[in-house]
Amino acid sequence: MTFSQRANVGLRKVPSWLVYLVGGAIPFWSLYLAATGGMGVEPINALERELGELAILTLVIVLAVTPFRRLTGISLVMHRRALGLLSFFYVLCHLLVWLVLDVQDLGRVWADILKRPYITIGMAAFILLLPVAATSNNWSIRKLGPVRWRRLHQLTYVISVLGVAHYVMVQKVWEAKPLAYLVIILVLLATRIELPRRLSPAEKG
Secondary structure, eight states: OOHHHHHHHHHHTSOHHHHHHHHHHHHHHHHHHHHTTTTOSOHHHHHHHHHHHHHHHHHHHHHHHHHHHHHHSOOOGGGHHHHHHHHHHHHHHHHHIIIIIIIOOHHHHHHHHHHOHHHHHHHHHHHHHHHHHHTOSHHHHHHHOHHHHHHHHTHHHHHHHHHHHHHHHHTSSOOHHHHHHHHHHHHHHHTTOOOOOOOOHHHHO
16 A cells, blocks of 8 residues: 555545534634733734634645645545635634724725725635635535536636635735735646647647
């Protein structure tokens, strides 16, 4: 048995509920750190940034599942749905921290969405993410049919670009880490572009 085959056997033994449990506990641990002084002098801002970055990181892993399998033979497909829903959960937590702990004013929230481009882009990504998260289940696949379901979930590509654009713009200055995420996401999306295949002489004939 090859290394990739052994790895796939091991990954299949990891139950999805464990992925949800461990991944879902991270925001609560971060909230605890923020509440107990473990996130510096601006804990709300630090918590907000950490949850947003966690959402981007998880989205990158989701996008990397297919190219990683092609390169290594190791498949995370069995956990892709859990990772995608965790990414949505982190985005939701990021948004709630901004709404409830940071802004605390619905009038200002609406004004910021209209006035600040990086917030506008972030909210657009969140809105597009809602139908993707809501249909990440077997019932939706049966109801929509595999083709329509797959097309709907291709919104993930748009969401990833909007999300990383929000991450880059929110920094106010050029920082290496957001730009690295931008490059990684663009490369991962580029792997999904299907170039036209050259026909062999027999096929042309």
